[in-house]
Amino acid sequence: IAGITQAPTSQILAAGRRMTLRCTQDMRHNAMYWYRQDLGLGLRLIHYSNTAGTTGKGEVPDGYSVSRANTDDFPLTLASAVPSQTSVYFCASSERTGGETDTQYFGPGTRLTVL
Amino acid sequence: AQSVAQPEDQVNVAEGNPLTVKCTYSVSGNPYLFWYVQYPNRGLQFLLKYITGDNLVKGSYGFEAEFNKSQTSFHLKKPSALVSDSALYFCAVRARTGTASKLTFGTGTRLQVTL
Numbered sequence A: 001i002a003g004i005t006q007a008p009t010s011q012i013l014a015a016g017r018r019m020t021l022r023c024t025q026d027m028r029h030n031a032m033y034w035y036r037q038d039l040g041l042g043l044r045l046i047h048y049s050n051t052a053g054t055t056g057k058g059e060v061p062d063g064y065s066v067s068r069a070n071t072d073d074f075p076l077t078l079a080s081a082v083p084s085q086t087s088v089y090f091c092a093s094s095e096r097t098g099g100e101t102d103t104q105y106f107g108p109g110t111r112l113t114v115l
Numbered sequence B: 001a002q003s004v005a006q007p008e009d010q011v012n013v014a015e016g017n018p019l020t021v022k023c024t025y026s027v028s029g030n031p032y033l034f035w036y037v038q039y040p041n042r043g044l045q046f047l048l049k050y051i052t053g054d055n056l057v058k059g060s061y062g063f064e065a066e067f068n069k070s071q072t073s074f075h076l077k078k079p080s081a082l083v084s085d086s087a088l089y090f091c092a093v094r095a096r097t098g099t100a101s102k103l104t105f106g107t108g109t110r111l112q113v114t115l
Helices: none
Strands: A005-009 A012-013 A019-025 A030-036 A044-049 A064-066 A075-078 A089-095 A110-114 B003-005 B010-016 B020-021 B025-028 B032-038 B044-050 B057-058 B066-068 B073-078 B087-097 B100-105 B109-113
Touching: A012 B032, A019 A030, A019 A089, A019 A110, A044 B100, A064 B044, A110 B010, B003 B100, B010 B020, B020 B109, B025 B073, B032 B066, B032 B073, B044 B057, B044 B066, B073 B087
Parallel strands: A012 A110, B010 B109
Antiparallel strands: A005 A019, A019 A075, A030 A044, A030 A089, A064 A075, A089 A110, B003 B025, B020 B073, B032 B044, B032 B087, B057 B066, B066 B073, B087 B100, B087 B109
16 A cells, blocks of 8 residues: 655746646545645645545645545646745645544655745 | 644754653644654654543554643653654644644654764
């Protein structure tokens, strides 16, 4: 069982370019999440999806969009990248919709640099 | 609003000595508390969680954490540190907000275990 895979592992991107970070889970978890990790700030929630077909905004959603066409995939798109979006991005999933006691499981991350 | 504080950016411990990584939280209602560990260039790995019941929670790799409601703390502990425990540790708290279950992370504490 792979768990959560993310692609690419790392990427250098010119400002203004469009970029999609991919996330796939094979655990059939209902809920999925995107976080960014920045030094001194910990992890901050960008967007989430409680179940396929639904998405919601986290605490730092501006400049990002997501979709959840099926249970397994949860891509994160930067429509027009800016240098402040340089970060490490983590995808996560948890078993139940709204299950506040559920553990979130994390992917290996994507390191994105926007120049 | 919910929040987590990890007051120490770094904790240094000699191998074989006990270690403590501190975490305090603020949340309305019942807190659900989590500890994660992150090794270099890796995603977050779940260590343990407190949901209800016994205040002392045991987790992976010999770690444990004690929930203290009066002090709103959830400190991570290990009786005897190993060099391989050196990593970045994150405390997180969850509470329900609307239909989402938001997990709020602390800023992380780097644990350095030396021989």
